[in-house]
Amino acid sequence: MTTTDRPDADLVDGVLAALADPTRRELLDVLSGRGQATATTIAAELPVSRQAVVKHLAVLDTAGLVESTKVGREVRFSVRPEALDTTARWMAALAADWDRRLGRIKRLAEAAEAAARDA
Amino acid sequence: MTTTDRPDADLVDGVLAALADPTRRELLDVLSGRGQATATTIAAELPVSRQAVVKHLAVLDTAGLVESTKVGREVRFSVRPEALDTTARWMAALAADWDRRLGRIKRLAEAAEAAARDA
DNA sequence: CCGATGTGCAACTGTCATGTTGCACACCAC
DNA sequence: GTGGTGTGCAACATGACAGTTGCACATCGG
Numbered sequence: 621m622t623t624t625d626r627p628d629a630d631l632v633d634g635v636l637a638a639l640a641d642p643t644r645r646e647l648l649d650v651l652s653g654r655g656q657a658t659a660t661t662i663a664a665e666l667p668v669s670r671q672a673v674v675k676h677l678a679v680l681d682t683a684g685l686v687e688s689t690k691v692g693r694e695v696r697f698s699v700r701p702e703a704l705d706t707t708a709r710w711m712a713a714l715a716a717d718w719d720r721r722l723g724r725i726k727r728l729a730e731a732a733e734a735a736a737r738d739a
Numbered sequence: 740m741t742t743t744d745r746p747d748a749d750l751v752d753g754v755l756a757a758l759a760d761p762t763r764r765e766l767l768d769v770l771s772g773r774g775q776a777t778a779t780t781i782a783a784e785l786p787v788s789r790q791a792v793v794k795h796l797a798v799l800d801t802a803g804l805v806e807s808t809k810v811g812r813e814v815r816f817s818v819r820p821e822a823l824d825t826t827a828r829w830m831a832a833l834a835a836d837w838d839r840r841l842g843r844i845k846r847l848a849e850a851a852e853a854a855a856r857d858a
Numbered sequence: 859c860c861g862a863t864g865t866g867c868a869a870c871t872g873t874c875a876t877g878t879t880g881c882a883c884a885c886c887a888c
Numbered sequence: 889g890t891g892g893t894g895t896g897c898a899a900c901a902t903g904a905c906a907g908t909t910g911c912a913c914a915t916c917g918g
Contacts, residue, residue, distance in 0.1 A: 633761065636755065636758050636759050637759050639755050639759075640755050640756050640758075640759035641905095641906085642752065643906080652836065652837050652840055653840070655840060655841070655843075655844035656844075658864080658865090659864090659865080660863090660864065660865080668906085668907065668908090669907065669908060669909085670864090670865085671866095671867095671907075671908070671909085672906065672907050672908075674865085674866080675905090675906075675907085676906090692864095692915070692916070693863080693864055693865070693914060693915040693916065694863095694864060694865075694915090695864090695865075698841075699837050699840075699841065700837075701834045701837040701838050701841070704830060704833060704834040704837065705831070705834040707830060708827055708830035708831040708833075708834055709831075711823060711826060711827035711830060712824070712827040712828075712831070714823060714827075715820045715823040715824040715827055717771065718771050718818050718819075718820040718823065719820050721771055721772070721774060721818075722774070722817075722818065722820070725774035725775075760875090760876085762876085762877095777894080777895090778894090778895080779893090779894065779895080787876090787877065787878090788877065788878060788879085789894090789895085790877075790878070790879085790896095790897095791876070791877050791878075793895085793896080794875090794876075794877085795876090798875095811885070811886075811894095812884060812885040812886070812893080812894055812895070813885090813893095813894060813895075814894090814895075
């Protein structure tokens with residue numbers, strides 16, 4: 621069960637890449653707090669230009685972390701938890717996998733030590 | 740409960756930044772499979788040089804995802820699940836938070852619609 | 859129709875991370 | 889000691905990305 625074998629590898633890849641940027645995480649905080657917001661609105665609360673926000677939102681959209689709706693001449697964005705949830709589960713499974721393997725290694729080491737004692 | 744308020748913000752930041760790189764994730768797969776490995780050993784299984792692996796391991800070490808032990812003239816690395824587990828929990832909590840807020844927004848919207856119907 | 863506001867697109871710059879190569883140094887076995 | 893193997897350090901090229909600015913286009917209110 622390696623990382624790349626999992627079917628949602630692409631999804632996880634996108635989410636991790638998106639969340640790696642602190643500005644994007646802050647942006648998501650603002651957005652999740654408002655429920656709905658446009659790029660212009662969000663930019664007013666962040667130390668970056670509107671265009672920077674637009675680009676970040678594009679990345680987040682590709683990653684499936686936000687969705688957009690056109691209302692008249694403005695585009696309202698909102699948060700989408702599914703991809704985040706999937707990635708969280710992936711990560712928890714990976715951590716459990718590491719734990720399992722470490723336990724196995726440890727048992728093997730102990731067995732080898734016991735064998736060495738007997739020799 | 741915003742993202743940056745959480746006490747392990749630095750830890751999460753490091754882990755996310757580290758896991759954002761596909762090569763590092765592949766490296767971690769190799770390492771978790773072997774239990775123990777040196778930079779040279781890992782580089783033999785990846786399409787990058789030993790020096791590249793060394794740099795990646797440095798990042799992973801800073802993020803708390805691996806630990807190193809000097810044995811003679813070689814440095815053996817192994818995986819460390821704690822930081823990964825913490826980040827997984829952080830992410831699950833964030834997803835739950837988004838869900839909660841979306842539910843609240845939805846209820847407010849329905850209430851507003853009902854009020855508009857009455858008017 | 860017309861000014862105002864919001865959005866989309868494109869070019870440009872600076873910066874940072876990845877990956878490489880070359881060399882010096884430390885350690886193990888014989 | 890000596891050759892081989894493993895590691896550390898430094899300089900360098902390069903590619904990706906964040907962020908900015910400027911301008912064109914669409915849309916709403918009066």
